[in-house]
Amino acid sequence: MTLALDVAPVMVAYDVAHFLAGMMLVASFMLLYQDRIFAVLNTFAAQAMLLALAVAWQGYVHHHPDLFITAAMAFGLKGIVIPLALNRMVVRLGIHRDVDQAVNVASSMFLGLGLTSLALLLVLKVTPGASSFTREGLALALAVILLGFLMMITRRNAVTQIVGFMSIENGLILAATGARGMPLVVEVSVAFSVLIALFVFAVFVFRIRERFDSVEIEYLDRVRGDRRVQGDGR
Amino acid sequence: MNVSVWAIAVIPIAAGILLALIPSYRVGAIGNVLASGLTFATSLSFLAMPPVVEDYVILDSLNTFFVVLNTLVGFTTSAFSASYIGHEIETGRLTPLFVRFYHAMFQAMMAAMNIALLANNIGVMWVGLELATLITVVMVGIYRTPNALEAAWKYFILGIVGISLAFFGTILVYLAGQGVLGEGLPAMTWSKLLASAPKLDAALLNLAFIFLLVGYGTKVGLAPLHAWLPDAHAEGPTPISAVLSGLLLNVALFALLRFKMLIAAHPGALKPGPIMITIGLLSLIFAAFMLYQRRDIKRLFAYSSIEHMGLITFAFGMGGPLANFAGLLHMVMHSLTKSAIFFAVGHVAQAKGTQQLSGIRGLSVTNPGLAVGLAFGVIAISGLPPFGAFMSEFLILSSTFAREPLLALAAAFGLLVALGALLLRLQNILFGTPTGPHHKVSASSLPWMVHLSLVLVAGLYLPAAVIAWFQKAAELLG
Incomplete structure (x- = not known):
């Protein structure tokens, strides 16, 4: 009984951290198959809130109070402000309809499974020295990052590509906080640069909308560098 | 705490x-030149300075070299940009408001690159490079034509992929450092990581290097x-093409070199x-044929920039x-020559009203001044004597030949293929029958003259x- 009491807090710390990181991975898989734009945004918001919980949990367990700032930023910005802003943008631009997929759901799920196994095999193989707390968290984070890439590739819509990019960023922050004691300055600047990137993205989406009357990326592909013949006056 | 480093x-x-905050674009352009000149002058003071190693800042002979090159090309580009932007406003391709934005962003980009070069913290280095990338994305899209938007979008997506992978690599390096240096700042400080490099975890370092190599x-x-790269160069304003080729590629390679060390x-x-070597050769030969x-x-x-970055990586x-x-010598020669070429190309495209090679012919008749600049630039970049790139390419090939003759042959083959393509194009540009209309441009030839004379002197x-x-x-570099 005494033994169980000693071990229990560590086990719980483990389980909760893995549970939260695992849920983020599940959210990444959901992002792959959601076909309505609002559902994509909601799933992303859920993932960001899970990230905030995961980061806060790390801060609590390892007594790193500065991680609470990171968690608060993830919760406020990525969990609430950005999804709401994107939501408004989608409504204003009138693009709330189904999202085209370049690859069908079954194949993108299989690709996702493949990438997840790759991430687990890769990270678990090369980090036998690190604590299992770190290495498993890192493996899950890499899986989230790779699934974000997959989403950016398979979704042919500017807004879903933004979401893909931000879910990559979620994975990066999960990895950064999993690596214990990484200086706060890095996380702050990451969050800051994400904001700038988002601003860039938003400006683009508006411009693309203005020029093409659509935010489908395929419209951009019709003009391809060298293959066009006419000059454009420069 | 060293004042001039900060x-x-x-x-x-x-x-x-x-x-x-300055509304007038003329004042803005002059301010841009002055600020870049001041930064360059400050960087010259590094030459007389002993190495600095602090928690966030490092100054050794390697990055002194990069900073001086960076600020020099930044300075001359700002001078070129002043005459280039004036023409863009006259033709209405850019409005004064966008030019104001452009000047502010130009300085911000220079700051971000300098931060990346001087950072001793691998996280801060990453942030500097990411900021510089994001700013150039905005600059590439500044004309807001469909082509410019496509180029900027492609650049953005691929840039994000690279940046994310590099960040993951950075975390892995931190993890490797954490095992030896403990948690916190020291494990992210490059100089401390290097000092304890032999004790770091090899498997983690290997994995990190792969991520960093692909990312950076x-x-x-x-x-x-x-x-x-080709899209971003073609669709953005020409001063930005010059800065991309001459500087940003170098800064990214510098980050990679730090981790290589x-x-x-x-x-x-x-x-x-x-x-x-493999990636470098692949880029060199592929780009030469392209x-x-x-x-x-x-x-x-x-594409010629891809070729040369391949050679330098090699x-x-x-x-x-x-x-x-x-490699270092070739980096300087490439930066100076390629930005000089872009300075000339910017004015050529303005004079001819097109960037299409089919529309740019007979330059020696219509714009003799620009033709001379472009001709010297292309001769220099193809690695012909008496310019500096000849010497650096010769050194690369001869030193390789002494160790791995087959690799030297492969590299020489790529260089010859590229030489053929460039001279072929140059001949058409200079001596073809002039086609289409052409406009007067008030080109300032000083920037490219300064670059090419530096390259010439270095060659002699x-x-x-x-x-x-x-x-x-x-x-x-070891």
Whole structure:
């Protein structure tokens, strides 16, 4: 009984951290198959809130109070402000309809499974020295990052590509906080640069909308560098 | 705490804020030149300075060299940009408001690159490169034509992929450092990581290097991750093409070199050399062949940048004092020559009203001044004597030939293929029958003249002090 009491807090710390990181991975898989734009945004918001919980949990367990700032930023910005802003943008631009997929759901799920196994095999193989707390968290984070890439590739819509990019960023922050004691300055600047990137993205989406009357990326592909013949006056 | 080291980042930031507040584009352009000149002057003071190693800042002979090159090209580009932007306003391609934004962003980009170069913290270095990338994305899209938007979008997506992978690599390096240096700042401080490199975990370092190579390699424009580079060069304003080719690629390669030094200092880790040689050669030969199919003059020189970055990566992959020396020398020659070419190309495209090679013919008749500049630039970049690139390419090839004759042959083959393509195009541009209308441009030829005369002097005679400086930097690279 005494033994169980000693071990229990560590086990719980483990389980909760893995549970939260695992849920983020599940959210990444959901992002792959959601076909309505609002559902994509909601799933992303859920993932960001899970990230905030995961980061806060790390801060609590390892007594790193500065991680609470990171968690608060993830919760406020990525969990609430950005999804709401994107939501408004989608409504204003009138693009709330189904999202085209370049690859069908079954194949993108299989690709996702493949990438997840790759991430687990890769990270678990090369980090036998690190604590299992770190290495498993890192493996899950890499899986989230790779699934974000997959989403950016398979979704042919500017807004879903933004979401893909931000879910990559979620994975990066999960990895950064999993690596214990990484200086706060890095996380702050990451969050800051994400904001700038988002601003860039938003400006683009508006411009693309203005020029093409659509935010489908395929419209951009019709003009391809060298293959066009006419000059454009420069 | 060293004032002038911090000033190199603070001057451009302050200037950027000021420029954003100045409504007149003429004053803005002059302010841009002044601020870049001031930054350059400050960087010259580094030459007389002993090495600095602090928690966040490092100054050794390697990055002194990069900072001086960076601020010099930034300075001349701002001078070129002043005459270029004036024409863009006259033709209505840019409004004064956008020019104001452009000047502010130019300074911000210079600041971000200087931060990346001087950072001793691998996280801060990453942030600097990411900021510089995001700013250039905005600049590439500044004309807001469909082509510019497509180019900027492609650049953005590939840039994000590269940046994320590099960040993951950075975390892995931190994890490797954490095992030895403990949690917190020291494990992210490059100089401390290097000092304890042999004790770091080899497997983690290996995995980290792969992520960093792919991540930062995307920014260097190494094949097969180069897809963004030609588009970004072709569709943005020409001063930005000059800065991209001349500076940003260098800064990204510099970041990669820092980590190469780290992994090379560990006896049990994988050898970075062969990987860099392979990627470098692949980029060199691939880009050399791609040169033949280009129809757009800025794309032509963008592919030539991929070719040269490939050669430089190849040289650093070979390693050793001589190859590193040659690699650094070639980096300078390429930066100076390629930005000079873009200065000339910018005015050529304005004079001819097109970037298509089919529309740019008979330049020696219509614009003799620009024709001379472009001709000297292309001769210099093809590695013909008496320009500096001849010497650096010769050094790379001869030092490789002494160790790996087959690799030297492969590199020489790529260089010859590229030489053929460039001379073929140059002949059409200069001596073809003039077609289409052409406009008067008030081109300032001073920037490219300064660059090309530096390259010429370097080709004829390198002062002993400069050689000693390069050797010190090459030694650091190991």
